[in-house]
Amino acid sequence: MIKAILIFNNHGKPRLSKFYEHYTEDTEQQIIRETFHLVSKRDENVCNFLEGGMLIGGSDNKLIYRHYATLYFVFCVDSSESELGILDLIQVFVETLDKCFENVCELDLIFHVDKVHNILAEMVMGGMVLETNMNEIITQVDAQNKMEKSETFIFQSPRQDR
Amino acid sequence: MSPSVCLQEMIRVIRGARTQGEERGVIQRECAAIRAQFRQADSGGRSHNLAKLLYVHMLGYPAHFGQMECVRLIASSKYSEKRIGYLGAMMLLDEKQDASLLITNSIKNDLSHSSQHVQSLALCTLACMGSAEMCRDLAPEIERLLKASNSYIKKKAALCAVHIVRKIPELGEMFTPSAHSLLSEKNHGVLHGAVILITELCERNPDNLKQFRKSVPELVQIMKNLVTSGYSPEHNVAGISDPFLQVRILRLLRILGRNNDAASDAMNDLLAQVATNTDSSKTAGSAVLYETVLTIMDIRSESGLRVLAVNILGRFLLNNDRNIRYISMTSLQKIVQTDHTAVQRHRGTIVDCLKDQDASVKRRALELSLALVSAANIRSMMKELLLFLSTCPPELRSHAASGIFNAAGGDVRDETVPNLIQLITAASELHCYTVHKLYRALISDIVQQSLVQVACWCIGEYGDLLLKGECEEITPMQVTEDDVLDALETVLQSHMSTPTSRGFALTAIMKLSTRITNNVDRIRSVVSIYGSCIDVELQQRAVEYNALFKKYDHMRYFTMSYCTVILEFGCRSRLSLVLGY
Numbered sequence: 001m002i003k004a005i006l007i008f009n010n011h012g013k014p015r016l017s018k019f020y021e022h023y024t025e026d027t028e029q030q031i032i033r034e035t036f037h038l039v040s041k042r043d044e045n046v047c048n049f050l051e052g053g054m055l056i057g058g059s060d061n062k063l064i065y066r067h068y069a070t071l072y073f074v075f076c077v078d079s080s081e082s083e084l085g086i087l088d089l090i091q092v093f094v095e096t097l098d099k100c101f102e103n104v105c106e107l108d109l110i111f112h113v114d115k116v117h118n119i120l121a122e123m124v125m126g127g128m129v130l131e132t133n134m135n136e137i138i139t140q141v142d143a144q145n146k147m148e149k150s151e152t153f154i155f156q157s158p159r160q161d162r
Numbered sequence: 163m164s165p166s167v168c169l170q171e172m173i174r175v176i177r178g179a180r181t182q183g184e185e186r187g188v189i190q191r192e193c194a195a196i197r198a199q200f201r202q203a204d205s206g207g208r209s210h211n212l213a214k215l216l217y218v219h220m221l222g223y224p225a226h227f228g229q230m231e232c233v234r235l236i237a238s239s240k241y242s243e244k245r246i247g248y249l250g251a252m253m254l255l256d257e258k259q260d261a262s263l264l265i266t267n268s269i270k271n272d273l274s275h276s277s278q279h280v281q282s283l284a285l286c287t288l289a290c291m292g293s294a295e296m297c298r299d300l301a302p303e304i305e306r307l308l309k310a311s312n313s314y315i316k317k318k319a320a321l322c323a324v325h326i327v328r329k330i331p332e333l334g335e336m337f338t339p340s341a342h343s344l345l346s347e348k349n350h351g352v353l354h355g356a357v358i359l360i361t362e363l364c365e366r367n368p369d370n371l372k373q374f375r376k377s378v379p380e381l382v383q384i385m386k387n388l389v390t391s392g393y394s395p396e397h398n399v400a401g402i403s404d405p406f407l408q409v410r411i412l413r414l415l416r417i418l419g420r421n422n423d424a425a426s427d428a429m430n431d432l433l434a435q436v437a438t439n440t441d442s443s444k445t446a447g448s449a450v451l452y453e454t455v456l457t458i459m460d461i462r463s464e465s466g467l468r469v470l471a472v473n474i475l476g477r478f479l480l481n482n483d484r485n486i487r488y489i490s491m492t493s494l495q496k497i498v499q500t501d502h503t504a505v506q507r508h509r510g511t512i513v514d515c516l517k518d519q520d521a522s523v524k525r526r527a528l529e530l531s532l533a534l535v536s537a538a539n540i541r542s543m544m545k546e547l548l549l550f551l552s553t554c555p556p557e558l559r560s561h562a563a564s565g566i567f568n569a570a571g572g573d574v575r576d577e578t579v580p581n582l583i584q585l586i587t588a589a590s591e592l593h594c595y596t597v598h599k600l601y602r603a604l605i606s607d608i609v610q611q612s613l614v615q616v617a618c619w620c621i622g623e624y625g626d627l628l629l630k631g632e633c634e635e636i637t638p639m640q641v642t643e644d645d646v647l648d649a650l651e652t653v654l655q656s657h658m659s660t661p662t663s664r665g666f667a668l669t670a671i672m673k674l675s676t677r678i679t680n681n682v683d684r685i686r687s688v689v690s691i692y693g694s695c696i697d698v699e700l701q702q703r704a705v706e707y708n709a710l711f712k713k714y715d716h717m718r719y720f721t722m723s724y725c726t727v728i729l730e731f732g733c734r735s736r737l738s739l740v741l742g743y
């Protein structure tokens with residue numbers, strides 16, 4: 001099971017935080033800080049696996065991360081997930097973001113964090129991997145965005161009182 | 163009151179803040195505006211307000227006042243509002259809040275919505291934060307959706323069912339027939355979900371295991387199709403056809419084949435085929451190969467296949483890619499108990515990994531090395547482990563130290579004891595942890611003489627830390643002065659203790675006389691008893707210590723304080739010099 005998916009930049013600013021188990025708001029922030037602390041200490045040519053900190057719960061959990069330019073993508077998983085599989089999944093996630101945003105960069109994630117959540121929701125659900133085929137994911141996300149747009153078009157500006 | 167600004171504009175303003183204080187100010191203003199808007203009965207832009215609130219929540223600011231707004235938005239008829247409402251529910255609501263129960267009805271309605279996208283929102287939210295009551299209520303709906311004609315909905319319903327089974331295991335029965343029929347689907351997403359569901363059902367209930375063993379031939383066939391099919395652009399990852407699905411099926415086969423000859427036989431050929439034909443030059447292939455190896459080792463496979471599997475792991479241990487080395491050590495750890503001799507063959511490489519730069523690789527190598535210590539290799543292993551202890555990163559030190567203590571059995575040569583003591587002295591931040599651990603080891607077992615000696619030395623030296631009862635790394639036992647003296651006296655009196663160990667114990671008792679307050683008389687009497695001991699060494703020690711008590715009490719603190727490594731190792735003549743005889 002995937003316990004959490006975190007994206008933060010080289011300074012530790014969160015760009016996406018998705019938790020699949022319940023934690024209080026304070027604990028969530030602590031987890032983000034601690035994860036950043038652990039991951040930022042790593043060199044460039046070491047392996048992509050970290051035994052997790054004390055906070056995210058026990059020795060069964062691992063942090064699997066990838067560093068792309070200014071962003072860290074971190075998946076916190078337990079032993080029921082294949083480590084190499086998750087590494088590939090992160091790659092699929094990033095490639096999908098790239099396709100959806102056309103050469104995605106950190107600013108895209110900052111200003112469209114809700115869209116990133118929608119894309120992620122098509123890949124991971126309830127802490128389990130849902131779909132790994134990039135085209136399938138993009139098809140669904142596009143259809144959903146179309147639905148949203150058609151509503152806005154019909155109902156004009158969202159700010160108008162009705 | 164500032165007019166509602168859309169999400170991107172607010173983000174721009176927040177990013178424009180130059181200090182933390184300025185950012186807080188901006189966010190507080192925005193939240194106040196959002197709060198006011200939520201209170202209005204019917205305001206446009208509700209979804210934008212919630213989106214802003216969720217952004218602010220991600221940055222760590224409180225957002226609980228948005229919970230009811232999530233409930234309201236979920237009940238809306240507009241897709242855009244539902245979408246953000248459900249996202250908000252997943253981020254802000256949990257079982258403990260009453261608001262979560264209020265969305266149960268909305269979810270129920272949305273599960274039968276005409277649009278699959280609305281259905282999928284409901285399924286996603288239920289799978290993420292559905293409480294036990296919600297799950298019980300909605301399980302029949304989910305079961306119905308598992309039989310839907312739409313594969314998009316089926317795959318989501320399958321994962322939702324997994325969540326329900328996790329919350330309420332008894333409901334697993336409801337999903338067993340559907341899970342079985344899902345295996346005949348062609349859609350990979352649905353198959354993937356089905357395999358996860360079956361895995362969960364089998365892990366929860368052994369009866370399900372029996373039932374699903376009948377599916378082994380079907381699973382083997384699905385794997386065969388994946389492995390032998392030509393290039394399929396849809397699911398291809400680096401030349402492997404849907405490695406994610408392959409890995410899931412292999413894990414399920416492992417669970418089904420465990421302790422069962424018939425099932426293991428049925429999958430033997432397939433495993434051999436995958437093990438020999440998978441191209442492991444990229445991560446995807448390696449992932450599949452590892453699962454195959456672990457499955458082979460865990461089921462009742464033929465010995466030839468087992469040898470092949472361990473060889474594959476050994477080969478990966480030598481791979482240049484650190485990820486592969488890390489994974490191979492994780493895999494070896496899983497089989498080290500059952501296939502000890504096979505893993506021993508790779509001991510050299512594993513011990514070399516103790517010197518790797520990468521902390522994660524070091525940690526795995528340490529675990530494995532400790533598991534590989536045996537009577538035959540203890541001397542060389544101890545040398546390597548002690549070397550590791552002196553250079554390892556701080557977070558691994560206490561684990562390494564306790565591992566070494568446990569392994570320090572009767573076969574250890576005498577030099578290890580002073581080496582270990584020297585190391586302990588050097589690691590000053592570990593004194594408290596070490597003395598607690600060693601005390602516990604001492605009271606449970608006094609057969610291993612080197613461990614006894616190191617423990618006695620530690621208790622003598624750091625007894626005050628032991629009695630204080632505070633320790634950061636482990637929960638300390640409450641130890642009284644009498645407990646400690648009892649433990650040391652047991653060593654003194656036991657027929658299992660060697661003369662050296664007795665010497666250590668007596669010196670430790672003596673040292674404690676300067677570190678405790680209540681039982682000095684008890685110590686005095688013990689020491690005087692041993693003044694007439696048959697063992698000459700022990701007798702001489704006791705007489706000297708007695709003298710410290712009687713004639714040189716003012717020097718007792720000096721000689722017994724923290725620089726007493728000398729007393730143990732043959733320089734006791736120095737003490738005689740000090741005392742003048």
